[in-house]
Amino acid sequence: MEKVVLISGSPRAEGNTMQILSRCAAKIEALGLESEIISLSGKSIAACTACRKCVELKKCVLPDSLNEIAEKVRAAKGFIIGSPVYFGTARGDLMNLLQRLGMVASANGRFLSWKVGGPIAIDRRGGSTATIQEMLMFFFINEMIVPGSFYWNIVFGREPGEALEDAEGVRTAERFAENVAKVILKLTAED
Numbered sequence: 004m005e006k007v008v009l010i011s012g013s014p015r016a017e018g019n020t021m022q023i024l025s026r027c028a029a030k031i032e033a034l035g036l037e038s039e040i041i042s043l044s045g046k047s048i049a050a051c052t053a054c055r056k057c058v059e060l061k062k063c064v065l066p067d068s069l070n071e072i073a074e075k076v077r078a079a080k081g082f083i084i085g086s087p088v089y090f091g092t093a094r095g096d097l098m099n100l101l102q103r104l105g106m107v108a109s110a111n112g113r114f115l116s117w118k119v120g121g122p123i124a125i126d127r128r129g130g131s132t133a134t135i136q137e138m139l140m141f142f143f144i145n146e147m148i149v150p151g152s153f154y155w156n157i158v159f160g161r162e163p164g165e166a167l168e169d170a171e172g173v174r175t176a177e178r179f180a181e182n183v184a185k186v187i188l189k190l191t192a193e194d
């Protein structure tokens with residue numbers, strides 16, 4: 004069965020990002036796909052050091068969870084990321100993950116190509132469109148397929164639980180997740 008990996012970039016294990024991604028995962032499973040949410044809560048993902056050792060070793064030499072996460076992403080057909088907005092941008096650890104994942108994927112036959120997914124931004128009030136755009140750069144340079152939704156993938160909320168009260172935001176994120184699953188089903192039916 005095809006799988007979608009979802010990454011919550013929040014340090015809050017049960018925060019808004021995790022709650023929204025859980026709703027997305029439920030929609031994906033309802034369409035018959037597997038899902039796994041990986042939380043960056045409690046993890047520290049270092050920034051790329053540009054050592055380029057991944058080119059020869061086919062994995063990252065930095066001693067954190069990146070290689071383990073990269074293997075899970077590699078095995079999946081879908082890849083969704085959710086980030087809280089921090090000062091108008093995505094959380095640093097999540098961007099660290101994306102940048103190192105991009106390098107490792109490039110060293111391994113560009114394994115991100117044709118995976119289906121995209122970003123979701125969660126914020127209290129401002130910076131979510133810039134954050135979506137920032138995260139989209141990763142998807143497009145890696146030949147990934149990004150479906151749309153009714154609106155941009157933005158959900159409003161500050162304290163944990165508030166994002167679920169943003170009915171339009173939840174509907175938008177859920178629709179996006181369904182579209183990711185449906186594109187995967189179409190693509191794999193043609194294989």
Ligand SMILES: Cc1cc2nc3c(=O)[nH]c(=O)nc-3n(C[C@H](O)[C@H](O)[C@H](O)COP(=O)(O)O)c2cc1C
Nearest residue numbers: 013018019020087088089090091126127128129161
């Ligand atoms: C360091 C920090 C910076 C933040 N910067 C912004 C911001 O620029 N714009 C905004 O609307 N909310 C901002 N917020 C609020 C969070 O985006 C918001 O609380 C979000 O729901 C957190 O998601 P989480 O519960 O998954 O961690 C910031 C929060 C923190 C901790």
